[in-house]
């Protein structure tokens with residue numbers, strides 16, 4: 179695994195010992211014991227090595243680089259230090275071992291309440307993670323009101339099957355997608371009975387040729403009903419993020435949906451809360467108006483003991499982008515809403531890595547046998 183040292187320079191053991199003192203700032207464990215150091219090459223006083231990040235969306239790359247340089251640079255005889263980068267997203271082992279799919283992590287975006295911006299957040303998080311270098315899928319689990327095709331600008335597309343067995347996802351903006359909206363006429367009202375719903379969600383996982391995905395983002399319909407239950411029974415979700423607006427009534431619904439994910443028989447870790455539609459900055463005066471109140475997200479997060487991932491302001495461009503099929507993050511990357519969404523994607527990726535690497539207890543999950551043989 180490691181190259182050999184030379185007489186004039188430091189030894190490989192010295193380099194490893196130095197890097198053992200560098201902690202990943204989010205996982206709070208050292209790079210060597212996390213297996214993040216690879217390909218050490220020592221050529222006289224020149225040392226180079228590869229750091230394998232736990233997500234390409236790592237916001238703290240610079241800190242890691244600075245710490246590595248300082249640690250290795252302090253070894254006597256070291257003249258130069260070069261850090262190369264690679265990334266490998268840790269797998270949620272329950273997903274990959276129990277189901278025959280190449281999806282490393284499945285993250286649901288939910289809320290107790292409708293219209294708080296779940297789909298907008300899900301779409302932009304998927305695009306942000308893809309832009310940061312991850313392979314990303316987006317599953318539109320809102321079988322009653324699928325919005326992903328419109329928001330991603332692929333309305334009217336029809337997926338095909340190349341092998342007659344699995345459906346090829348539709349791809350746009352670097353993200354692979356599936357939605358009931360691709361499979362049925364948008365004008366047909368859908369009446370789902372429990373078993374059909376369960377079947378559809380299972381097919382979205384097992385019958386779609388996702389390939390290897392770092393993250394599958396799942397846009398849930400509002401509420402704490404059948405779809406959420408079906409989903410959690412069909413797949414061991416890596417985690418859920420909850421979207422809320424700042425006002426009190428939304429907060430109450432959020433508490434309810436967090437509690438649903440935390441129910442013993444569901445047991446999906448809630449990775450954090452996102453507050454959407456927080457404040458409106460008047461473009462003419464710059465005055466901030468707290469249209470839906472303020473601070474609901476952080477309050478709920480604190481009350482429930484989970485992380486607060488960030489707040490996304492109200493920006494009319496977000497609605498316009500959604501309707502036009504142009505994700506906000508790509509159309510207006512410099513807007514405060516896009517910057518917030520990008521930062522939230524970084525935090526989410528970090529939270530997933532931390533959880534997978536520090537997984538405390540195996541979850542009591544029985545894979546659906548039908549799903550296990552699919553894909």
Ligand SMILES: Nc1ncnc2c1ncn2[C@@H]1O[C@H](COP(=O)(O)OP(=O)(O)OP(=O)(O)O)[C@@H](O)[C@H]1O
Nearest residue numbers: 292293294295296297298400491492493496497500
């Ligand atoms: N930060 C924001 N600023 C302005 N408009 C927003 C923002 N977030 C979402 N919207 C708009 O609000 C509306 C509802 O958003 P969205 O469809 O994402 O919510 P949802 O929670 O998925 O709704 P549903 O419960 O119906 O699935 C959309 O028109 C969307 O463009």
Ligand SMILES: [Mg+2]
Nearest residue numbers: 296297320325
């Ligand atoms: Mg939605």
